[in-house]
Amino acid sequence: MKQQRRNYGQYCGLAGTLDIVGERWTLLIIRELLTGPCRYNELLANLPGIGTNLLADRLKFLTETGLVRQRRQEGAKIRLYELTEQGEGLREAVLALARWGLGVLSTPAAEDAVRPRWTMLAVEAMVDPSAAEVDEQYEFRVDGEVFHVTVRDGRVSVAHGKADGEPALTVHTDAVTFVEIGAGRLSPLEATLTKRLVMEGDGEAVLRCSRLLGLVG
Amino acid sequence: MKQQRRNYGQYCGLAGTLDIVGERWTLLIIRELLTGPCRYNELLANLPGIGTNLLADRLKFLTETGLVRQRRQEGAKIRLYELTEQGEGLREAVLALARWGLGVLSTPAAEDAVRPRWTMLAVEAMVDPSAAEVDEQYEFRVDGEVFHVTVRDGRVSVAHGKADGEPALTVHTDAVTFVEIGAGRLSPLEATLTKRLVMEGDGEAVLRCSRLLGLVG
DNA sequence: CAGTATCCTTCCAGATACTG
DNA sequence: CAGTATCTGGAAGGATACTG
Numbered sequence: 001m002k003q004q005r006r007n008y009g010q011y012c013g014l015a016g017t018l019d020i021v022g023e024r025w026t027l028l029i030i031r032e033l034l035t036g037p038c039r040y041n042e043l044l045a046n047l048p049g050i051g052t053n054l055l056a057d058r059l060k061f062l063t064e065t066g067l068v069r070q071r072r073q074e075g076a077k078i079r080l081y082e083l084t085e086q087g088e089g090l091r092e093a094v095l096a097l098a099r100w101g102l103g104v105l106s107t108p109a110a111e112d113a114v115r116p117r118w119t120m121l122a123v124e125a126m127v128d129p130s131a132a133e134v135d136e137q138y139e140f141r142v143d144g145e146v147f148h149v150t151v152r153d154g155r156v157s158v159a160h161g162k163a164d165g166e167p168a169l170t171v172h173t174d175a176v177t178f179v180e181i182g183a184g185r186l187s188p189l190e191a192t193l194t195k196r197l198v199m200e201g202d203g204e205a206v207l208r209c210s211r212l213l214g215l216v217g
Numbered sequence: 218m219k220q221q222r223r224n225y226g227q228y229c230g231l232a233g234t235l236d237i238v239g240e241r242w243t244l245l246i247i248r249e250l251l252t253g254p255c256r257y258n259e260l261l262a263n264l265p266g267i268g269t270n271l272l273a274d275r276l277k278f279l280t281e282t283g284l285v286r287q288r289r290q291e292g293a294k295i296r297l298y299e300l301t302e303q304g305e306g307l308r309e310a311v312l313a314l315a316r317w318g319l320g321v322l323s324t325p326a327a328e329d330a331v332r333p334r335w336t337m338l339a340v341e342a343m344v345d346p347s348a349a350e351v352d353e354q355y356e357f358r359v360d361g362e363v364f365h366v367t368v369r370d371g372r373v374s375v376a377h378g379k380a381d382g383e384p385a386l387t388v389h390t391d392a393v394t395f396v397e398i399g400a401g402r403l404s405p406l407e408a409t410l411t412k413r414l415v416m417e418g419d420g421e422a423v424l425r426c427s428r429l430l431g432l433v434g
Numbered sequence: 435c436a437g438t439a440t441c442c443t444t445c446c447a448g449a450t451a452c453t454g
Numbered sequence: 455c456a457g458t459a460t461c462t463g464g465a466a467g468g469a470t471a472c473t474g
Contacts, residue, residue, distance in 0.1 A: 006446090006465075009266065010243035011329040011396050013342060014248050017318030024223075024239070024467070031231050040436050049226065052466050056437055079436075086321070093317050094231060101234030101305065112228040124231060179228050181230060222469090223444085241446075257456050268447055273457065296456070 001099060005061070014177050017093070018116045020065055026058055027094065030083070033068065034091055035120045036084035036160055058081050062087070063127055093100040098125040115176040116145035122182045124158050126213040132156050136168040138201075138209050143174050149212070156212065168199030181215065222278070234310070237282055242267050243275055244311065247300070250285065251308055252337045253377055254299035265330045279304070315342040331392040332358040333362035339399045340366060341375050343430040349373050354386040355418075355426050360391050366429070373429065386426050388419030398432065405432055 005021040021027050025047065032038050032046055043055060059081060062068040067087035071080045084092075099122055108114065119142045128151075138149045139162060148163040149156060177196040180186040188210060191197035201204055210216045224236040224367045238244050245284065249255055249263055260272060276298060279285040284304035288297045300307075313335040315338055325331065349368045356379060358367045365375060394413040397403040405427060408414035416423055427433045 008245065009326075009329055010245075010335075011322070011325040011331045011393060013315035013322060013339060013396075013399070014249075015318070016322045017247060018244060018312045020321070022239075022241070022317075027239075028225065028227075028232060028234060031229075044436095046238040049468085051470090052437070053439080053469095054467065057466095067360065077435090089317055093310065093313035097234045098230035100306055100310050101230035101232070101237075104237070104303070105228070105230060105233045108228040109226075112226055114228045118227075118229045122230060135325070176228060179230075182230070194420045197361035266447075268449090269457075270459080271446070294455085 001180060021090065029058055030087065030090055033081060033083045033087065033093060034094060035117055037080040039078055046115050046117060048060060056175065070178060073176060077159055095125045098122065102183050107185055108176055116143040116175045119178045120147050121173055122179055123213065126182055127156050128212060128214050129156055131211045133208055137163040137204065139163045139167040139170045141170065141172045142178055168198060168205035172198040242271060246275055247304065247307055248311060248338060250298060250300045250304065250335055251311060254288065254297040256295055256297060263332050263334060296326065312342045319400050324402055325393055329395060333360040333392045336392055336395045337364050337375055339396055340430065343399055344373050345431050346373055347427060348428045350425055353422065354380040355386045356380045356384040357388045359395055385422035386416060389415040
């Protein structure tokens with residue numbers, strides 16, 4: 001006998017959303033999956049503080065609800081969790097929440113966790129599509145994580161891995177520094193002067209990338 | 218001795234947002250305030266199931282955090298809660314969540330609550346700004362609630378009350394019907410034939426309004 | 435590695451009573 | 455009207471141990 005989940009009992013889009021993803025940890029699990037499929041233990045490692053039972057619980061519910069699917073790698077025996085199309089549909093909402101949060105974030109506390117993976121989402125949240133000017137790529141190397149931003153035909157996308165060819169700009173930094181910059185707590189200039197941020201590339205590309213991410217003008 | 222609220226301890230925009238508005242009921246309170254200032258008892262009435270202590274708790278926290286402010290009406294003694302500029306900043310995120318939720322909503326259960334006020338937010342969530350063609354107004358009369366949509370210079374806004382002049386279209390319906398249409402569970406045509414929806418106005422205006430709300434191709 | 439199972443704590447719903 | 459204060463059972467969350 002499966003007990004009923006707590007729900008708001010309101011016929012309203014927002015309440016309906018919160019009935020599904022409003023519980024503690026759920027949206028953070030979705031944040032992880034929005035940047036690519038994950039294994040169970042990866043999720044556990046990137047969500048410090050979540051209990052293993054709770055993670056299993058949430059994944060089971062999200063799978064039943066159709067937001068997440070479990071893919072078994074052929075050959076290898078690792079199991080991957082990934083978003084379904086419906087789950088992917090939450091991207092805009094998650095980005096909007098993250099965008100607001102970046103604006104209210106203060107300086108990181110000593111005990112705050114940070115993961116390089118989260119900077120991918122921060123970049124997506126910061127992008128101002130109307131500032132996409134020149135078709136080019138920017139590569140980011142944040143701690144161990146490598147990802148790149150592609151501008152093409154006025155559209156901007158963010159993906160794992162190295163840029164396809166030679167990027168117009170390569171940014172080296174650590175996760176805390178990047179999020180501090182995104183939160184407006186640290187200027188790219190200051191970060192550069194303290195060697196917490198290193199940019200390789202053309203000065204014009206640096207400017208375009210900064211505008212794209214809302215860091216100037 | 219005020220105990221520490223539970224928070225995720227992650228230096229991340231999304232986690233920061235959820236630390237503030239991720240608790241149960243909080244975003245629904247903000248939904249109410251996004252459609253205009255409210256009195257305490259109005260909130261209580263439009264959030265069936267919330268305990269009065271919990272509402273007081275949330276309002277206090279949101280006030281301390283700077284998302285909500287309490288305005289005392291001069292003359293009258295009623296106290297109104299309203300969003301600060303920071304709280305208003307959540308509008309896009311809330312709309313994005315509501316938009317996703319509209320897509321997954323099923324047919325209303327008999328015990329589901331519905332409030333005419335919520336349809337204002339549904340309209341905002343449904344609006345496709347790129348479909349704003351002609352400058353005009355549409356008036357909605359949903360149960361007791363009257364509000365209007367204004368299209369001007371390609372921008373769309375939703376506000377309480379009657380249209381400024383003669384609207385190009387007036388829509389009469391009830392809240393359940395409207396949300397069902399927004400959720401794609403009911404076509405405007407079907408609702409019209411069953412007299413659950415009545416539209417007064419020019420046929421072309423009906424079409425433009427439908428396109429604006431994403432109800433036709 | 436990918437989860438169950440268990441136990442304990444905290445939070446929430448709902449009722450009710452009380453205050454300015 | 456606009457809250458605050460208190461109480462209770464039950465559900466959700468957290469920590470840890472354990473298993474296929």
